[in-house]
Amino acid sequence: MDRLQAMQVFTRVVDTNSFTRAAETLDLPRASVTTIIQNLESFLGTRLMHRTTRRLSLTPDGAAYYERCVRILADVEETEASFQSGNKKPHGKLRIDMPGSIGRLLVIPSLCEFHTRYPDIDLQLGLTDRPVDLLQEGVDCVVRVGALQDSSLVARRIGIFEGVTCAAPEYLQKYGMPHTLDDLETHCAVNYFSSRTGRVIDWAFKVDGKEVEVKMKGTVSVNDADAYVTCGLEGFGLIQPALFMVLPHLESGQLVEVLPELKPLPMPISAVYPHSRHLSPKVRVFVDWIAELFDRCPLLSGRCSLDTPCTKRTFEQRESSPVLDTPVMTEWVA
Known part of the structure; x- marks a missing residue:
């Protein structure tokens, strides 16, 4: 039994609260996930979780083992990254989610640039207007509008959302x-x-x-x-x-x-990812890159508003510049 793989499968099942979702995010057959967990419990000589048709719950031993697995896997990832960063470009599958309009009008038109910089990253881009649970759905990073409320997540501010009535x-x-x-x-x-x-x-x-x-x-x-x-x-x-x-x-x-003297409340735009001691290289480079995209747009970086001259220039140049078009709502707040 590959114990490191077993730890990875076990923590993913716990994080997603589902054997099926864990299998999907790990690109494994569901039957393989089930077998790995059964073999792990047999190897450890204890039951790690209670399974019913509707939900999963950790046993006391399972909870303790999960905490140790998280620390061990973080150490392994950090150690590997410390050696890879000097001689390898970021690589592997990267799952990102963002509101559809942000992806359609800002990110997708510039994806060739990202792929040229990081050809070894397999980007899986989800475009939805619904909130995404990063841990439950195995997503590496999301773009969200509004204040971050989930303390288990980290947010890097990449822009400002200006609204108009x-x-x-x-x-x-x-x-x-x-x-x-x-x-x-x-x-x-x-x-x-x-x-x-x-x-x-x-x-x-x-x-x-x-x-x-x-x-x-x-x-x-x-x-x-x-x-x-x-x-x-x-x-x-x-x-x-x-x-x-x-x-x-x-x-x-x-x-x-309408009501030009009473502006809608500006809101931060953030790249959000799970908290860990080490941010993986592929997530780091994506966050840096998308921050660059927002910085290139004056209205997204807070340098211009509807009343400033640069707004008209931005509109006149919209054929060659990415434009964002998502409602100023807190729908995507963590």
């Missing part, structure tokens, strides 16, 4: 232009709801340096970035998307900015 001219002709937050009580909004909880996400404004949340009434709620903007363009109500998402529509007059 706007609506279609037809909607404003019918319902009027709001001038204060109190005026929003008589207006409708296209709401954005969490894929995880189904809860509608409140709007947030920055007023005198403080966050002010506003609950918006509406007859339509969506959980997709493109649908969110489309509903706004069709006049279903006010929307509060990312500026990059609607910049061309604002320039063309298809959308009109």
